[in-house]
Amino acid sequence: MAKALEEIIVDLDKFIPPMDLGVLFGRSGPVHIEVGCGKGTFILNQAKRHPEINFLGIEWANEFYRYCADRMRRWEMANVRILRADAREFIGRFVKDSSVGAFHVYFPDPWPKRRHQKRRFFTPENIRQVWRCLVGGGQLRTATDHAEYFEIMSQVLLQEPGIAELFEPVEFYPADAADPGEWVGSNFERKYMKEGRPIYTLAVKKR
Ligand SMILES: C[S@@+](CC[C@H](N)C(=O)[O-])C[C@H]1O[C@@H](n2cnc3c(N)ncnc32)[C@H](O)[C@@H]1O
Known part of the structure; x- marks a missing residue:
């Protein structure tokens, strides 16, 4: 039987930060x-292939958030949740130090x-927060079609003083959710x- 939406959607009003994601x-x-x-195409397919991992999606736009939440309900999986928030604020305010195995930021x-x-x-400010929340060895993975933004991402992650030394670049292997020839298998x-369009990818791990 399909799950109730209330089981899928995270209501931040019910939590006092910092939050135990478990x-x-x-x-x-x-x-x-x-x-x-x-x-939600990436998160759902990745979660299906990794039932041992818990996946939390953060989406700001109401239309996509509702669409994704409904898909998650229909897919009936125990390991997906979604919340509507500005991810920058949520991560900075609610997520505990060393509590996240990976951040996926696609397109x-x-x-x-x-x-x-x-x-x-x-x-630099958001990426410092990502670093704080990652477990040791945890990864930040990203992909984009936008060459200029990719330059900025690479600059922040690999060259910015105070940040570059926090991360180590690692090979970006295709996600299990991806079909052959894809990197991640997201809608975009x-x-x-x-x-x-060319697609640029980058993955780093917390030192
Ligand atoms: C270009 S779309 C990519 C969607 C998906 N990752 C994919 O690859 O198909 C970017 C998405 O990020 C969402 N977004 C942008 N800024 C955000 C923020 N600060 N917090 C949460 N979601 C955000 C947008 O609403 C949009 O759905």
């Missing part, structure tokens, strides 16, 4: 977070206009591949 799933196991999970909005750039996920990757 409580969300009612079971133990590593937790992976997807920032901006959109319609994040590049915010190319100067006045919008403060909304980007890949800033599939759309951009059809359009023939």
Whole structure:
């Protein structure tokens, strides 16, 4: 029988930060977070292939959040949850130190206009928070079609003083959710591949 939406959706009003992410799933196991999970194709397929890992999707846009939550309900899996929040605020405020096995950030909005750039996920401040929340050896994995934003991501992760030394670059292997020829198998990757756009990937692990 399909799960109730209330079992899938995380209501932040019920929690006092910092939050024990394990409580969300009612079971133990590593937790992976997807920032901006959109319609949920990656997180659902990855969670199906890794029943031993708990997957939390964070999505800001109400339309995608509702769509993804409903899909999660219908897929009837014990290891997926979603919350509607600005991932930057949620991570900074609610997530405990050394509690996340991996962050997945696929095709994040590049915010190319100067006045919008403060909304980007890949800033030194947010990446320091990601590092704080990762377990030792835990990974931050990202993919984008946007060459300029990829330069910025690489700069922040691999060259920014005070951050570059916190991470070690690792090979970006295709996710188990990906079909042959894909890197991650998310909706945006599939759309951009059809359009023939190049895809850039980067993975680092917490030292
Ligand atoms: C370009 S889409 C990519 C969606 C999905 N990751 C994929 O690859 O198909 C970017 C998504 O990130 C969400 N998003 C952007 N900024 C966010 C934030 N600060 N917190 C949570 N979600 C965010 C957007 O609403 C959008 O659904």
